[in-house]
Amino acid sequence: MTQSVVIQVGQCGNQIGCCFWDLALREHAAVNQKAIYDEAISSFFRNVDTRVVGDGGSISKGKIRSLKARAVLIDMEEGVVNEILQGPLRDVFDSKQLITDISGSGNNWAVGHKVFGSLYQEQILEKLRKSAEHCDCLQCFFVIHSMGGGTGSGLGTFLLKVLEDEFPEVYRFVTSVYPSGEDDVITSPYNSMLAMKELNEHADCVLPIDNQSLFDIISKIDLMVNSGKLGTAIKPKSLVTSSAGAFKKRQEKPFDAMNNIVANLLLNLTSSARFEGSLNMDLNEISMNLVPFPQLHYLVSSLTPLYTLADVNIPSRRLDQMFSDAFSKDHQLIQADPKHSLYLACALMVRGNVQISDLRRNIERLKPSLRFVSWNQEGWKTSLCSVPPVGHSHSLLALANNTCVKPTFIELRERFTRLYKKRAHLHHYLQIEGMEESCFTEAMSSLSALIQEYNQLDATKSMPAEDLPRLRVAV
Amino acid sequence: MSIVTVQLGQCGNQIGFEVFDALFSDSHCPQGLCSKRENEAYQASCKERFFSEEENGVPIARAVLVDMEPKVINQTLSKAAHSGRWKYGQHSCFCQKQGSGNNWAYGYSVHGPRHEESIMNLIQKEVEKCDSLNGFLIIMSMAGGTGSGLGAFVTQNLQDRYSNSLKMNQIIWPYGTGEVIVQNYNSILTLSHLYRSSDALLIHENDAVHKICAKLMNIKQISFRDINQVLAHQLGSVFQPTYSGEGSFHYRRNPLGDLMENLVPHPEFKMLGVRNIPQMSENSLAYSTFTWAGLLKHLRQMLISNAKMEEGIDWQVRPPLSGLPMLGKMSLNKEFHFNTSIANLVILRGKDVHSAELGAFKDPALYTSWLEPVHAFSVWKTQRAFSKYEKSAALVSNSQFLVKPLDMIVGKAWNMFASKAYIHQYTKFGIEEEDFLDSFTLLEQVIASYCNLGF
Numbered sequence: 001m002t003q004s005v006v007i008q009v010g011q012c013g014n015q016i017g018c019c020f021w022d023l024a025l026r027e028h029a030a031v032n033q034k035a036i037y038d039e040a041i042s043s044f045f046r047n048v049d050t051r052v053v054g055d056g057g058s059i060s061k062g063k064i065r066s067l068k069a070r071a072v073l074i075d076m077e078e079g080v081v082n083e084i085l086q087g088p089l090r091d092v093f094d095s096k097q098l099i100t101d102i103s104g105s106g107n108n109w110a111v112g113h114k115v116f117g118s119l120y121q122e123q124i125l126e127k128l129r130k131s132a133e134h135c136d137c138l139q140c141f142f143v144i145h146s147m148g149g150g151t152g153s154g155l156g157t158f159l160l161k162v163l164e165d166e167f168p169e170v171y172r173f174v175t176s177v178y179p180s181g182e183d184d185v186i187t188s189p190y191n192s193m194l195a196m197k198e199l200n201e202h203a204d205c206v207l208p209i210d211n212q213s214l215f216d217i218i219s220k221i222d223l224m225v226n227s228g229k230l231g232t233a234i235k236p237k238s239l240v241t242s243s244a245g246a247f248k249k250r251q252e253k254p255f256d257a258m259n260n261i262v263a264n265l266l267l268n269l270t271s272s273a274r275f276e277g278s279l280n281m282d283l284n285e286i287s288m289n290l291v292p293f294p295q296l297h298y299l300v301s302s303l304t305p306l307y308t309l310a311d312v313n314i315p316s317r318r319l320d321q322m323f324s325d326a327f328s329k330d331h332q333l334i335q336a337d338p339k340h341s342l343y344l345a346c347a348l349m350v351r352g353n354v355q356i357s358d359l360r361r362n363i364e365r366l367k368p369s370l371r372f373v374s375w376n377q378e379g380w381k382t383s384l385c386s387v388p389p390v391g392h393s394h395s396l397l398a399l400a401n402n403t404c405v406k407p408t409f410i411e412l413r414e415r416f417t418r419l420y421k422k423r424a425h426l427h428h429y430l431q432i433e434g435m436e437e438s439c440f441t442e443a444m445s446s447l448s449a450l451i452q453e454y455n456q457l458d459a460t461k462s463m464p465a466e467d468l469p470r471l472r473v474a475v
Numbered sequence: 476m477s478i479v480t481v482q483l484g485q486c487g488n489q490i491g492f493e494v495f496d497a498l499f500s501d502s503h504c505p506q507g508l509c510s511k512r513e514n515e516a517y518q519a520s521c522k523e524r525f526f527s528e529e530e531n532g533v534p535i536a537r538a539v540l541v542d543m544e545p546k547v548i549n550q551t552l553s554k555a556a557h558s559g560r561w562k563y564g565q566h567s568c569f570c571q572k573q574g575s576g577n578n579w580a581y582g583y584s585v586h587g588p589r590h591e592e593s594i595m596n597l598i599q600k601e602v603e604k605c606d607s608l609n610g611f612l613i614i615m616s617m618a619g620g621t622g623s624g625l626g627a628f629v630t631q632n633l634q635d636r637y638s639n640s641l642k643m644n645q646i647i648w649p650y651g652t653g654e655v656i657v658q659n660y661n662s663i664l665t666l667s668h669l670y671r672s673s674d675a676l677l678i679h680e681n682d683a684v685h686k687i688c689a690k691l692m693n694i695k696q697i698s699f700r701d702i703n704q705v706l707a708h709q710l711g712s713v714f715q716p717t718y719s720g721e722g723s724f725h726y727r728r729n730p731l732g733d734l735m736e737n738l739v740p741h742p743e744f745k746m747l748g749v750r751n752i753p754q755m756s757e758n759s760l761a762y763s764t765f766t767w768a769g770l771l772k773h774l775r776q777m778l779i780s781n782a783k784m785e786e787g788i789d790w791q792v793r794p795p796l797s798g799l800p801m802l803g804k805m806s807l808n809k810e811f812h813f814n815t816s817i818a819n820l821v822i823l824r825g826k827d828v829h830s831a832e833l834g835a836f837k838d839p840a841l842y843t844s845w846l847e848p849v850h851a852f853s854v855w856k857t858q859r860a861f862s863k864y865e866k867s868a869a870l871v872s873n874s875q876f877l878v879k880p881l882d883m884i885v886g887k888a889w890n891m892f893a894s895k896a897y898i899h900q901y902t903k904f905g906i907e908e909e910d911f912l913d914s915f916t917l918l919e920q921v922i923a924s925y926c927n928l929g930f
Contacts, residue, residue, distance in 0.1 A: 001544065001545055001546070001572060002544075002572055002573050039545065039546075136572060137572035137573055139573055276546050276547075276550055278489070278698060278699040278700070279485070279654065279699065280485055280544075280546060280547065280574075282544065282573070282574045282576060284573070284574065284576030284577075284578075285574075285576050285577045285620075285655075287576075287900075288576045288577045288578050288620075288657065288897075288900055289577060289655060289656040289657060290656070291897075291900075292896035292897050293895075293896065293899070294899055344896075345656050355696045355697055355698040355699075356685075356697060356698060356699055356702070357685070357688075357689070357694075357695075357696055357697035357698075358696065360650065360652070360685070363652055363653075364652070367652070374890070374894075375890045375891045375893065375894040375896055376656065376891060376896065377887070378651065378652045378653040378887070379653065379656045380652060380653035380654070380656065381577075381653070381654070381655055381656045382653070382654055384699075467886060467890065468889060468890055468893050470885070470886065470889055470919065471889075471915055471916060471919045472919075473916065473919045473920045473923055
């Protein structure tokens with residue numbers, strides 16, 4: 001079994017990270033009733049005897065003493081990290097695995113990337129090496145950050161290059177929160193564009209998320225809960241957005257519901273690697289199956305169900321509904337409509353009491369309404385994990401490599417261009433050492449090249465799938 | 476003689492468990508429909524083949540379990556131990572921490588060489604426990620990374636180190652609509668490599684077994700366990716002890732050798748398929764009776780019409796009238812095509828087995844012209860019933876059964892290869908475009924050879 005390390009950068013990254021660790025603890029507590037430190041828990045947590053001073057405290061087997069998250073927390077302001085360390089999760093984090101500063105990055109990618117990058121490079125390396133040493137077999141780094149600000153965007157992407165150089169064999173999965181239309185940070189297009197170039201070049205896999213989609217999902221759930229139309233009540237523990245029933249009680253904060261969705265995404269992504277099932281899917285299989293060409297590594301995700309009704313018996317109709325929902329644009333975690341775009345590849349990760357026949361029936365049912373690229377007509381990757389998430393009997397995470405990400409990138413390019421044409425706020429960036437106009441133009445070309453790749457694939461959408469002539473052999 | 480089984484990857488290990496369980500349950504089944512002495516001889520033969528002796532009497536499967544990550548092996552070991560009736564050897568597994576990522580290149584080029592010594596040592600230890608080794612059964616899937624890539628590597632090693640022993644690979648053919656996106660690449664690489672190093676490939680298609688579960692066994696929510704149990708039943712029906720000759724009362728001592736001799740007369744033709752009749756749920760079994768004539772009639776039609784199971788057989792398909800030339804080469808697009816065989820083996824088990832009449836299988840029209848029916852067809856009859864079926868028949872066939880599925884996989888892999896999609900994942904670990912082209916060439920050759928059997 002392998003281990004993963006989570007690196008949470010900036011305000012957004014740390015807040016999501018905090019929700020993630022909370023839910024991870026809850027999930028393992030529910031599964032591992034006997035409190036034995038097993039391989040599943042060890043994928044995200046160390047078992048430490050806190051009485052031992054220094055580093056010798058790690059225990060590999062036996063009863064759980066004190067769980068420490070395999071995490072590195074980075075923020076150039078102290079507020080968020082301090083809150084975490086004073087909150088109910090303070091014991092879960094290793095106080096030595098933090099990097100903080102006081103002044104913040106001022107929503108400026110250049111400050112985060114160039115200034116803090118070089119300032120903290122050694123420290124970052126040291127903390128990462130420490131985390132890696134604590135792992136028996138490190139497989140994956142999960143980086144969580146936002147694109148629109150300064151720290152998450154700048155320092156978060158600086159990290160990627162460091163990870164690639166220092167740990168070339170370890171996968172880099174990045175969860176990036178993209179700014180939505182009404183974002184209040186004026187310079188977010190600059191930050192996002194500059195960050196995109198880094199993601200293009202140094203990430204193995206990116207899961208783009210946007211706040212607007214998360215917000216829409218929350219609103220819909222609230223509507224359902226409050227409409228009173230439902231005869232039966234919704235089980236509180238089963239709200240994917242809620243931390244009710246969470247391991248450590250925290251005060252619910254404004255973005256919590258939205259962050260919980262992302263946290264659940266990460267949990268479900270790793271469930272088949274941690275828990276047993278009849279068709280396992282490890283993290284290295286995600287990249288192998290869903291990334292046909294190195295540049296096209298942006299995966300649209302959708303999570304269902306988002307809540308469960310209180311009745312216990314789930315007829316197979318409900319199960320089928322779960323599959324249908326996964327492909328509806330209302331359940332995607334970014335503004336995208338995969339059904340009307342072109343699929344390059346699709347992964348279905350199912351948890352709970354779902355069998356291969358349920359999976360096949362639904363694939364057959366949904367296939368006709370989905371368009372797959374000509375060279376991958378049956379491009380499905382499936383996994384079945386026996387352990388359901390807390391509060392649900394089953395769940396489905398769909399990851400799609402689909403050209404429907406294109407509009408997000410095109411919009412980003414447009415917003416960037418509007419700002420860049422007027423050279424608004426540009427001086428804040430150019431005055432940073434190491435920054436030149438070429439940084440901006442290169443980032444633009446990188447994004448344009450990516451959009452062009454998607455365009456070329458989309459152009460094949462309307463062409464009939466022709467079989468190419470095969471090799472002819474003499475008999 | 477004993478058979479050593481190597482179980483590779485999640486699929487190989489999950490199925491391997493069901494196979495040993497089925498073999499054990501059947502050999503200890505009291506309803507053998509034969510004399511006590513007979514039953515004991517059957518048990519002893521099965522035991523010698525598949526299990527070794529332990530001090531406290533619990534039989535240990537003659538198996539080596541290999542996987543690149545621990546979850547499945549741990550589960551498999553504990554399931555066996557829990558049953559209390561048989562188990563796997565404590566030190567018979569090889570496990571690593573990180574899987575092959577569905578990457579054939581990783582399984583073959585990285586895991587293979589890295590762990591070659593350890594894995595081959597484990598196999599050697601198992602071989603040493605046998606009084607005499609008949610050969611190897613290697614259970615693996617084609618779609619993933621470990622079973623397929625590492626499986627190909629291990630088979631090659633077995634050929635080098637145990638050149639006098641036989642190797643039969645049990646290959647699981649994935650669902651057509653996909654379990655793994657790169658399954659077609661993994662499949663063609665596996666098949667082309669195995670074609671060079673294995674003695675025979677016994678192929679099991681997930682789609683076919685799934686239909687059997689749905690239509691014949693009437694299972695509503697089919698799980699992989701159900702699929703694996705049907706597969707185990709099929710393998711058991713072939714590999715459980717059989718009499719060594721007509722009227723003999725001794726069990727065959729060289730099952731793999733006899734199988735190969737009957738079914739693989741030419742190295743160009745190694746793909747075997749298996750069909751069972753009858754196949755049904757235990758509840759239905761209690762209410763059914765069969766005659767050998769009925770069973771064999773259906774089995775023969777399944778053979779010539781390439782039916783995957785006994786339901787929905789196309790009775791329109793007939794063998795070509797002997798003496799008349801075949802009407803052109805086999806077209807892969809024609810729906811109702813007659814399945815030409817190279818060689819067939821029918822294994823009959825149960826009541827009144829000696830009265831079963833198999834003349835219809837000896838019709839020369841069923842076979843390709845370069846082999847006489849007397850050499851092309853064999854039958855093994857055993858009195859002792861199998862797995863609660865009063866009468867059961869298994870057909871192992873070297874015929875055009877697998878041409879269409881193979882052609883489909885090669886076609887899809889070729890389409891994907893033309894766009895170069897996913898190739899970077901393979902070249903990263905040393906499998907180049909050249910290797911892909913070699914595989915395509917070999918398999919197109921195999922397809923062409925099988926297609927031309929009609930002449």
